[in-house]
Every structure is written in C-alpha cells, then in structure tokens.
Amino acid sequence: MPTQLSVNLNKIALIRNSRGRDYPSVTHFAELALGHGAHGVTIHPRPDQRHARYADVDALKAVVAAHPGRELNIEGYPDARFLDVVLAACPTQCTLVPDEPGQLTSDHGWDILRHGERLAQIVAQLKGAGIRVSLFVDPDPVQIAATPATGADRVELYTESYAHAYAEGRWLEEWERFAVAARVARELGLGLNAGHDLNLDNLGNFLRIPGIDEVSIGHALTVEALEQGFAATIQRYVAIMQAVGGE
Numbered sequence: 001m002p003t004q005l006s007v008n009l010n011k012i013a014l015i016r017n018s019r020g021r022d023y024p025s026v027t028h029f030a031e032l033a034l035g036h037g038a039h040g041v042t043i044h045p046r047p048d049q050r051h052a053r054y055a056d057v058d059a060l061k062a063v064v065a066a067h068p069g070r071e072l073n074i075e076g077y078p079d080a081r082f083l084d085v086v087l088a089a090c091p092t093q094c095t096l097v098p099d100e101p102g103q104l105t106s107d108h109g110w111d112i113l114r115h116g117e118r119l120a121q122i123v124a125q126l127k128g129a130g131i132r133v134s135l136f137v138d139p140d141p142v143q144i145a146a147t148p149a150t151g152a153d154r155v156e157l158y159t160e161s162y163a164h165a166y167a168e169g170r171w172l173e174e175w176e177r178f179a180v181a182a183r184v185a186r187e188l189g190l191g192l193n194a195g196h197d198l199n200l201d202n203l204g205n206f207l208r209i210p211g212i213d214e215v216s217i218g219h220a221l222t223v224e225a226l227e228q229g230f231a232a233t234i235q236r237y238v239a240i241m242q243a244v245g246g247e
C-alpha cells in the first residue's frame, strides 16, 4: 500500500484570513486536493485561529464526506475547545500535538513518558467517538515505546530535522534515525504517519523508510503550488508516492 497524502490546508486558510472573506476558499482547495489524488486533508486549528478556524472543521467534514474513502485529519493541542470541536465533528483522524498557544509552529513531539496518563484519557475519549488517534512525536524510540500504553493508533514522526538535514545535503544519518524510529513503531503495531517540512525534493528519499502510512504536507506544498500550480503540485506528490510505493 503506497503512502497516502494528506494535504494540510493551514496556509490556504492563512491567505483567506488576510482579507476577511472566503477567498481563497479552504473547502475549494480541499476539493481540488482530493480531486487530484490526495487521500485526505488536514487542518490544525490553533487557539488564536491565525489560519485554520474551528468552523473550518465542519466545512471540511462535509467536503470529505462527499468523497467516500477519503479522510479528514484534525491536528491540534487537546484543550477543551479543541476536543469539543473534534468530538462534535468526528473526523477520520485526530493528531494530538503538544503545542503551546504562542508557538510559531509545531516544533517538538510529545513527552509521552511525562504526559502518558493524561493522553490515555484523551485518546480513550476520541476513540470512543470512533476517531483514529495519532500522537505527534520526535523520532525517539523511548517515546514511541511509551505510545501503546496511551491507546493511540498511530504516531506521527516530526520530520523537521530530516528536512533540515536533507536541505544541507547531510541526510543519511538523520534518515537512519527515522528508519529506526519507524521500525520501533511498526514492531509495536503502531500505525505510522509523518510530517513537517516535507517537500517535493525530500519526500521521495524519506519514503524509502518502509511502512509509512500517511504523510501530511502543507507549508512547502503551498509554496510549490504558488510556483507550479496547485493541481500540478498535488499530482507530483501523488506520483512520487506511487513511484516509491511501487518499488
């Protein structure tokens, strides 16, 4: 099974919010993404709603529901408002991220050793609503080994360090670190997602790590779409995944 692409629409929402009207439309770009081969879409509503808004969740739920078999992934920090929105919408997947409200972007994974008990309660609540749960983690075998006790279905490997190393031409050591983390997750029976700063240049090499179920990509994809067109960019990502998946 080739790795599936979930297009993160945060940056479409950021442009939308800059003019106070629904242009560009997040739902329109979700339709484009799904129509050109993406398996799903992702948004990450942050407490300040700087880009994705809580209201986008229901709108995207309706778009994805019109595409049988496609998925909606909602990412975010599990505060009360986020959990209320997610439990009301019941997306396919919820990815829990340990971000503080004022963070510029996501820049670390969970300390599951420290927060595992609380995460287990949240995971049980989400899974009780039929939502698949993924935990955003660093490629740290110790933290990944602590994940099954939370009840989470998957981990999402935070790939910024790989992307940074790749851009500097020194990716092998970092790639091997991710390959070990991925193997640990698979051996524990965890599903395997990945994301943050993946792009058209670094994705193919990353996907040589066996067993990646899903990558969620948004920031670089949006920039690449400004240069190459949104539909063409989605098609290029899908082609990379099919090429690696078919090897």
Ligand SMILES: CC(=O)[C@@H](O)[C@H](O)COP(=O)(O)O
Residues within 6 Å of the ligand: 008, 010, 011, 043, 044, 075, 097, 104, 105, 106, 136, 195, 196, 216, 218, 219
């Ligand atoms: C969790 C993660 O790495 C990204 O999905 C995150 O959504 C990026 O957030 P920004 O788009 O706010 O940078």
Ligand SMILES: NCC(=O)COP(=O)(O)O
Residues within 6 Å of the ligand: 008, 042, 075, 156, 194, 195, 196, 197, 198, 216, 217, 218, 219, 220, 221
């Ligand atoms: N979880 C990663 C994601 O959804 C998108 O991250 P990025 O491609 O915007 O860095």
